Amino acid sequence: MRSQFWGLYVREVLRTFRNPLVLLITVVQPFMWLAFFGSSFGAVPKQELEALFGTSNYVQFLLPGVLSTSMLTVGMFGAMSTIQDKRFGFMKRILITPTSKEVIFLSKALGSATRGLVQIPVMVAAALVFGVRFGLSPLEWAAWLLALLCLAIGFSSVFLAVTASSTDWQTPGVISNFITMPLMFASSALFSSSQFPSWMQAIAKVNPVSFTALLGRSFVLGRVVDWSYLGYLVIFAVVMITIGYFVSARWLKVE
Amino acid sequence: MNDGVAIETQDLSKRYGSTTNGVLALDRVNLSITKGSVFGLLGPNGAGKTTLIKVLTGISDITSGNAKVAGFDVRRESLKVRARIGWVAAEVILDDDFSAWENLWLQAKLQNLTEWEDRARQLLQYFSLLDRKDERVNQYSTGMRKKLEIALALLHQPEVIFMDEPTIGLDVGTRRMLWDIVTGVHKEFGVTVLLTTHYIEEADALCDRVAIIDQGRIIAEGTPSELKARVKADLVQLETSDAFDVKTLQAIAGVQEVRAQGNDWVIRVGSSEEFLPRLLRTIPTEHIRRISVEKPSLEMVFLDLTGRRIGQEEEPMRDIRKFYMQMRRARQ
Numbered sequence: 001m002r003s004q005f006w007g008l009y010v011r012e013v014l015r016t017f018r019n020p021l022v023l024l025i026t027v028v029q030p031f032m033w034l035a036f037f038g039s040s041f042g043a044v045p046k047q048e049l050e051a052l053f054g055t056s057n058y059v060q061f062l063l064p065g066v067l068s069t070s071m072l073t074v075g076m077f078g079a080m081s082t083i084q085d086k087r088f089g090f091m092k093r094i095l096i097t098p099t100s101k102e103v104i105f106l107s108k109a110l111g112s113a114t115r116g117l118v119q120i121p122v123m124v125a126a127a128l129v130f131g132v133r134f135g136l137s138p139l140e141w142a143a144w145l146l147a148l149l150c151l152a153i154g155f156s157s158v159f160l161a162v163t164a165s166s167t168d169w170q171t172p173g174v175i176s177n178f179i180t181m182p183l184m185f186a187s188s189a190l191f192s193s194s195q196f197p198s199w200m201q202a203i204a205k206v207n208p209v210s211f212t213a214l215l216g217r218s219f220v221l222g223r224v225v226d227w228s229y230l231g232y233l234v235i236f237a238v239v240m241i242t243i244g245y246f247v248s249a250r251w252l253k254v255e
Numbered sequence: 256m257n258d259g260v261a262i263e264t265q266d267l268s269k270r271y272g273s274t275t276n277g278v279l280a281l282d283r284v285n286l287s288i289t290k291g292s293v294f295g296l297l298g299p300n301g302a303g304k305t306t307l308i309k310v311l312t313g314i315s316d317i318t319s320g321n322a323k324v325a326g327f328d329v330r331r332e333s334l335k336v337r338a339r340i341g342w343v344a345a346e347v348i349l350d351d352d353f354s355a356w357e358n359l360w361l362q363a364k365l366q367n368l369t370e371w372e373d374r375a376r377q378l379l380q381y382f383s384l385l386d387r388k389d390e391r392v393n394q395y396s397t398g399m400r401k402k403l404e405i406a407l408a409l410l411h412q413p414e415v416i417f418m419d420e421p422t423i424g425l426d427v428g429t430r431r432m433l434w435d436i437v438t439g440v441h442k443e444f445g446v447t448v449l450l451t452t453h454y455i456e457e458a459d460a461l462c463d464r465v466a467i468i469d470q471g472r473i474i475a476e477g478t479p480s481e482l483k484a485r486v487k488a489d490l491v492q493l494e495t496s497d498a499f500d501v502k503t504l505q506a507i508a509g510v511q512e513v514r515a516q517g518n519d520w521v522i523r524v525g526s527s528e529e530f531l532p533r534l535l536r537t538i539p540t541e542h543i544r545r546i547s548v549e550k551p552s553l554e555m556v557f558l559d560l561t562g563r564r565i566g567q568e569e570e571p572m573r574d575i576r577k578f579y580m581q582m583r584r585a586r587q
Contacts, residue, residue, distance in 0.1 A: 003367045004364055006364060008365075014353075089344055090348055092344070092348070097365035097366050098337045098365075
């Protein structure tokens, strides 16, 4: 099982690097977020920014949020690559070996999560360009990375579970549009949830996107760290990967 | 199952969809394929050939009946079966982003192989791909891709290889090359080959035994020569310029049966070599527009059994189909 997982995982990750366009866009897309969205408060006086976001540099506030939301979309790529394998018959090639559907699921979920992590160093470098200064300890970096990885694994698992029986190219995109928007806006990723109406606050409170955003923000802005967020994220990842594992074993379609 | 059998099925059925509205793709298939043989499954598109491969490789569930491959039950010991079989798809399926060597590496990982490099090198050498092993396979020609796919199927030294329509869509040259490869692979690596095809000549040229499948049922099985011997007759097709009495033809010695459609005649004779001189003595040559002779072939066997030709389109040929059907009934 380890050998098969490793083979499929490496394939999943390598494929990203084999296509220069995909790699370029994976890297450029979050950068654009920072550039465009981060500049949207460019004309707001510093004191007001300070009052709203706790920092005079909105990019500093935004970075943890954008990193969180970009982990939302990595699941879509995992689901698309699975559907491509079904359509091109590669799923049959894999399954006419002693490889189980569960192993395919795990390699896709972790492979696409890994692919999502590629964005992190690029985003951090971009934030440096926008004047953000990082004073994180190695432990804080590691915790932040772990939180993002958990979020990516969790959402990859959700996507793979929902699209397990699908063979339609359009499904992952439609699902992505459906879940990304509400989860992005009903979270603390882009703005502080304290100004949200109560129903949106309720969603933001249980939204794992908020957890990574708040955890990352507490590191970046030097605030008091609430480590329970990390615990929730680990639970989220474990629950979702377990659901995905069993759903794939039962419903993963071959073609 | 005895030791000399590589694949065995008992009343194997596969139904897609519900019991009432579904399609019965395999209908009580019984096969016993000897180890080390090349076995052909011959039938038109939609006959159930690919379904049988899917069921035997564990890709599709069995609806009823039993199947054993390489000594293991397809349903209960699926992983053991899958460790002992190789598969060559009708459409070449490779990872195009990877080189040939990387494709082999992935296959080795999927098959849990640790020592695979020497074997992989030997296979690439055998298929003349060794010097291009690091090229991405999307640069390969169709023939090279097909060869690599066969190499992947052989990497883990399987007992049985399934080849689904191995030459479909290939040009004549590549097809011939592939025939040589199938024969060579079988001899060189001692593997049992189950191939499906709707090309008669392919089954005839490659297979030790052939099963003819139609509408999910095996309708005949035997060596190509056994099957051809079943027909025991040549078909002479004759087109004349004028209509004349059928009795004239029936009266010729050696004629078993005559059927007419206007001025087109299909005459079943014991031996066309003996019949033709007699025919030319009976009917003046100026009345004959065209004569063609069909010797016993697997095509004729299929025609004989089903009343239609393999690869024949359904609608336009309806009359001929009916005609052959009548001919068959008349003979029974």
